[in-house]
Amino acid sequence: MSVLSNLEFFVVEALRSIRRSGLMSIVAIGIVIISLTIFGMFLLFMANLGNIVAFMGSRLDIVAYVDKDLTADAAQVLQTSISQIGGVDTVVYVPKEEAWKNFREEFGAKLDLREVMDENPLPNSFSIKVTSPDVLPKVAESVANFADVSEVRYSGKLIKQIQTMVDAVRLGGLLLSVLLFFATLLIVVNTIRLTVLARETDIYIMRLVGATKSFIRWPFVIEGVLMGIMGGAFGIMILKFSYESVLARIKDALPFLPVVSDPNVLTLIYLSVGITGVLLGMLGGYISVSRILKEKG
Amino acid sequence: MIELKHVSKLYTNGVEALLDINLHIGKEEFVFIVGPSGAGKTTLMKMLYREEVPSSGQVIVDRVNVTELTPDQVPYLRRNIGVVFQDYKLLPRRTVYENVAFALQVTGAARSQIRRHTMQALELVGMLKRASSFPEELSGGEKQRVCIARAIVNNPPLLLADEPTGNLDPQTTFEIMELLDKINRRSTTLITATHNKNIVDMMKRRVVQLEAGRVIRDQQLGTYSSS
Numbered sequence: 001m002s003v004l005s006n007l008e009f010f011v012v013e014a015l016r017s018i019r020r021s022g023l024m025s026i027v028a029i030g031i032v033i034i035s036l037t038i039f040g041m042f043l044l045f046m047a048n049l050g051n052i053v054a055f056m057g058s059r060l061d062i063v064a065y066v067d068k069d070l071t072a073d074a075a076q077v078l079q080t081s082i083s084q085i086g087g088v089d090t091v092v093y094v095p096k097e098e099a100w101k102n103f104r105e106e107f108g109a110k111l112d113l114r115e116v117m118d119e120n121p122l123p124n125s126f127s128i129k130v131t132s133p134d135v136l137p138k139v140a141e142s143v144a145n146f147a148d149v150s151e152v153r154y155s156g157k158l159i160k161q162i163q164t165m166v167d168a169v170r171l172g173g174l175l176l177s178v179l180l181f182f183a184t185l186l187i188v189v190n191t192i193r194l195t196v197l198a199r200e201t202d203i204y205i206m207r208l209v210g211a212t213k214s215f216i217r218w219p220f221v222i223e224g225v226l227m228g229i230m231g232g233a234f235g236i237m238i239l240k241f242s243y244e245s246v247l248a249r250i251k252d253a254l255p256f257l258p259v260v261s262d263p264n265v266l267t268l269i270y271l272s273v274g275i276t277g278v279l280l281g282m283l284g285g286y287i288s289v290s291r292i293l294k295e296k297g
Numbered sequence: 298m299i300e301l302k303h304v305s306k307l308y309t310n311g312v313e314a315l316l317d318i319n320l321h322i323g324k325e326e327f328v329f330i331v332g333p334s335g336a337g338k339t340t341l342m343k344m345l346y347r348e349e350v351p352s353s354g355q356v357i358v359d360r361v362n363v364t365e366l367t368p369d370q371v372p373y374l375r376r377n378i379g380v381v382f383q384d385y386k387l388l389p390r391r392t393v394y395e396n397v398a399f400a401l402q403v404t405g406a407a408r409s410q411i412r413r414h415t416m417q418a419l420e421l422v423g424m425l426k427r428a429s430s431f432p433e434e435l436s437g438g439e440k441q442r443v444c445i446a447r448a449i450v451n452n453p454p455l456l457l458a459d460e461p462t463g464n465l466d467p468q469t470t471f472e473i474m475e476l477l478d479k480i481n482r483r484s485t486t487l488i489t490a491t492h493n494k495n496i497v498d499m500m501k502r503r504v505v506q507l508e509a510g511r512v513i514r515d516q517q518l519g520t521y522s523s524s
């Protein structure tokens with residue numbers, strides 16, 4: 001007595017139910033679509049936020065200043081030592097002459113520096129990139145320990161604040177998703193319960209002639225799954241369509257913004273939305289019929 | 298086949314529907330349970346397919362102690378018991394065929410079996426020609442025939458009929474009782490609850506008379522009332 005051999009019966013019964021509850025089913029599926037779309041939007045938003053933060057983090061670097069003059073050899077030795085610190089990605093030595101040249105190239109047009117100063121006021125420095133923003137403070141501390149390094153600067157505070165904000169957004173979104181999940185579940189349960197009530201006699205007869213509880217449950221679980229699949233399919237379509245058009249516009253207007261367009265990541269997000277829909281329906285169907293099966297025997 | 302030992306039923310509302318019932322019914326017997334309304338006939342039937350559980354005592358059906366079954370085991374008990382109701386309890390949106398086949402489908406029977414057994418049952422009760430009708434298109438007697446077909450479609454060794462002719466005219470009542478008799482002769486134990494004096498007197502079978510939850514008479518080849 002496998003599920004598969006009875007699948008046709010279950011699906012026919014489930015479709016019968018959806019058709020019978022007509023408008024209510026449509027409303028419930030609509031709400032599933034809306035909830036799943038919001039959930040998907042949150043996932044897309046979080047993915048993009050993560051991308052942006054990572055991008056910003058990779059651009060942030062540590063600058064270690066060396067006040068005294070260094071010989072090329074000494075600079076080379078120091079550079080190697082710094083690059084061996086855990087979490088360091090690249091180390092570039094910037095001699096003070098080069099720094100001065102860069103500075104003048106960048107700002108020379110706007111103000112005539114020669115009028116202000118002739119002497120190069122900048123020290124030698126190392127520009128250090130790290131593998132992830134998390135290790136910034138640790139690396140900075142290690143670099144500061146070198147005797148030749150007089151000062152270490154990095155914008156760690158900013159990255160920390162951003163990280164905190166992202167965590168808060170993630171937590172808030174997660175709570176919202178859970179809330180949304182249960183609110184939608186409630187609606188799905190109540191919709192399917194309408195069919196359960198309409199089919200009280202069917203269920204009574206099923207029990208009378210010896211149907212097992214799980215057998216009685218299946219059509220309702222499948223009804224829920226069908227609702228979840230329909231809601232998920234429409235939700236994914238809406239998400240895909242609107243995300244792609246937003247993506248196109250962002251690429252036009254803000255081409256430097258590191259938006260998520262990796263098809264693997266997007267497929268994963270759409271898949272999560274679909275799976276959530278199916279789970280939602282499954283659970284809804286299961287719960288909706290539980291009370292009526294709970295009576296004696 | 299059936300053994301009731303000191304069975305009492307006290308409903309939660311305080312009604313004592315059955316009081317210390319002791320009863321033995323053998324294989325392939327035909328037994329009438331008679332008594333006025335409220336005597337406990339329906340409650341006694343419900344004990345057998347575990348729609349209700351006794352407050353005390355033991356109920357044994359086909360060597361199975363019904364009182365000790367876990368909820369998971371109850372469906373398998375019920376597959377061995379057919380039940381026929383006064384109000385038929387047919388599913389209105391399904392055809393005659395579907396109503397009968399339903400009883401097999403929900404036990405997970407194979408498709409080929411479903412078709413064959415459903416046809417046989419409809420044939421037996423004389424409703425094969427009406428297979429595609431809906432219940433609302435049928436007369437009371439025809440509905441009861443479909444209800445009986447559904448009850449016997451998986452060949453249960455025990456058939457319970459609770460006032461099967463309660464809503465029928467005398468001629469149809471007679472036909473339905475003939476049908477039940479035919480099924481009993483095909484080696485099905487049959488218990489019929491009724492307060493129809495005529496059929497009991499006519500069929501001359503074992504009569505168990507209930508009154509206020511007690512067995513007050515148990516007579517072979519009996520009549521409706523003690524003479």
Ligand SMILES: Nc1ncnc2c1ncn2[C@@H]1O[C@H](COP(=O)(O)OP(=O)(O)O)[C@@H](O)[C@H]1O
Pocket residue numbers: 308309310312313314332333334335336337338339340341
């Ligand atoms: N589910 C129930 N809950 C409480 N009391 C019940 C229930 N079913 C039946 N009774 C009571 O039990 C007694 C016997 O009822 P029943 O078995 O239906 O008798 P009969 O079928 O002989 O008319 C009656 O007094 C009835 O009111």
Ligand SMILES: [Mg+2]
Pocket residue numbers: 338339340459
């Ligand atoms: Mg009764």
